[in-house]
Amino acid sequence: MTDNTEVQRMSLDAALDVLARRRDEQVVVGTMTANGAWRQKSPHNLNLACIGFMGGASTLGLGVALSQPERDVWVIDGDGSLMMQLGSLGTIAGAAPSNFLHIVIHNGVYETSGSQPLPSQQQVDFARMADGAGYAQTGSFGDAEEFDSAIDDLLAAEGPTLIQLYTRPADRFYSARPTPPGSTPALARMWPPVAEALAKM
Amino acid sequence: MTAQSIPADQLLSAIREAGVQDVVLVPDTHQRTVLDLLMADDEIRTIHCSTEDEAVAVSAGLIIGGRRPMMQIQHAGLYASVNNLRGVALDGHFPIVLLIGLLGRDPELAPEQDGSSMVRLCRPLLETLDIPSHLLDGPEDLHHVAEAFDEAQERNGPVALLVGTTTS
Numbered sequence: 001m002t003d004n005t006e007v008q009r010m011s012l013d014a015a016l017d018v019l020a021r022r023r024d025e026q027v028v029v030g031t032m033t034a035n036g037a038w039r040q041k042s043p044h045n046l047n048l049a050c051i052g053f054m055g056g057a058s059t060l061g062l063g064v065a066l067s068q069p070e071r072d073v074w075v076i077d078g079d080g081s082l083m084m085q086l087g088s089l090g091t092i093a094g095a096a097p098s099n100f101l102h103i104v105i106h107n108g109v110y111e112t113s114g115s116q117p118l119p120s121q122q123q124v125d126f127a128r129m130a131d132g133a134g135y136a137q138t139g140s141f142g143d144a145e146e147f148d149s150a151i152d153d154l155l156a157a158e159g160p161t162l163i164q165l166y167t168r169p170a171d172r173f174y175s176a177r178p179t180p181p182g183s184t185p186a187l188a189r190m191w192p193p194v195a196e197a198l199a200k201m
Numbered sequence: 202m203t204a205q206s207i208p209a210d211q212l213l214s215a216i217r218e219a220g221v222q223d224v225v226l227v228p229d230t231h232q233r234t235v236l237d238l239l240m241a242d243d244e245i246r247t248i249h250c251s252t253e254d255e256a257v258a259v260s261a262g263l264i265i266g267g268r269r270p271m272m273q274i275q276h277a278g279l280y281a282s283v284n285n286l287r288g289v290a291l292d293g294h295f296p297i298v299l300l301i302g303l304l305g306r307d308p309e310l311a312p313e314q315d316g317s318s319m320v321r322l323c324r325p326l327l328e329t330l331d332i333p334s335h336l337l338d339g340p341e342d343l344h345h346v347a348e349a350f351d352e353a354q355e356r357n358g359p360v361a362l363l364v365g366t367t368t369s
């Protein structure tokens with residue numbers, strides 16, 4: 001068993017920088033703490049977010065990937081999020097979209113709620129799980145330079161691909177503000193412009 | 202009332218006439234004859250999910266990308282998919298049509314009178330979620346299939362079709 005409590009970890013910022021430098025016209029589905037940071041680094045009309053349905057980023061991205069086979073789709077998932085929908089690894093491997101990149105930010109904690117540890121005590125290895133599920137390729141990195149050197153080969157090969165990125169958790173949490181009655185949920189505002197942009201491309 | 206079995210080829214024709222391109226599913230014993238036809242069909246793609254809440258998110262993603270999906274699940278899966286029905290289908294205003302099999306229903310009784318909680322609580326749960334539903338209790342009810350897609354588009358939200366007894 002791998003003891004991931006001892007693995008090398010990069011900053012989330014450095015991990016997302018490596019991805020942002022390769023951002024082109026991919027649809028990117030973000031979730032949890034990485035989502036806000038990603039949207040700042042890579043603002044784009046093809047950014048989507050999984051907000052309000054924790055665990056759903058991978059399968060929302062799968063649907064987009066299956067509907068747009070000529071366009072690359074990246075999902076920037078969280079480890080706690082993916083733990084909630086682990087079966088999605090099998091679903092994605094079964095559907096086998098070659099245009100699907102599944103990034104898993106592995107910080108070992110539920111950062112949004114105050115950095116409580118995952119049930120696995122940080123030992124779960126999503127790259128090995130994805131290998132077992134049948135992803136075409138997987139990679140695992142804790143060093144940003146090493147990730148930067150390897151990512152182009154991973155992007156060039158056919159997916160589905162899962163890249164596990166070990167990052168250091170930040171000391172923060174998020175509290176929800178009350179939603180005014182009658183307001184339109186974020187997801188309902190977010191996806192129609194993405195659908196419109198895709199339809200025009 | 203007595204629910205009549207719907208022949209699989211007739212239900213498939215109704216699905217095809219509704220313009221469905223993808224059926225996103227977790228297998229339903231109740232509709233297995235339809236599943237057999239769908240999986241052998243060259244035009245409609247089947248996408249197999251591990252859980253029903255995954256199926257909701259996959260369907261939403263397909264809609265974003267311009268496809269016309271339909272979910273096909275069993276009533277037990279409705280209960281398992283509630284968080285994504287709320288957080289994706291309802292909050293996201295996605296026009297997702299769900300075909301839900303009422304496995305084990307007594308065809309002589311209204312679903313709300315059924316002895317099984319999985320059958321009995323199905324429509325009350327959908328009402329609580331503000332999801333309209335239509336019962337397919339025989340071939341004469343198949344007009345609801347295409348109409349459900351129109352209704353989902355008009356209300357910008359999910360609509361459920363309940364398959365009343367085992368398809369033949």
